[in-house]
Amino acid sequence: MARPTSDALCAAITADPALCSWSVDATPHHPAERGFTDDGEDIALSFPVTDDA
Structure with a gap:
């Protein structure tokens, strides 16, 4: 998702x-993110996770 x-x-x-959250x-190669798995x-x-989210 964007x-x-x-x-x-x-x-x-x-x-x-x-659902599992x-x-x-973040790493030097990948942005921070949160997600959900079924x-x-x-x-x-x-x-994506941002500082203002």
């Missing part, structure tokens, strides 16, 4: 018990 998630959207997504700090459906989405 834009960060809002706190409200993140809360709504994490309310679903089928995760985050990764192992039952074999799908994951990630969103």
Whole structure:
């Protein structure tokens, strides 16, 4: 995804018990991101994290 998630959207997504949320700090080669994984459906989405998000 191209834009960060809002706190409200993140809360709504994490309310679903089928989803696992995760985050990764920035590295010199990759930006910080947070995402959600549904192992039952074999799908994951990630969103950038910015200092103002």
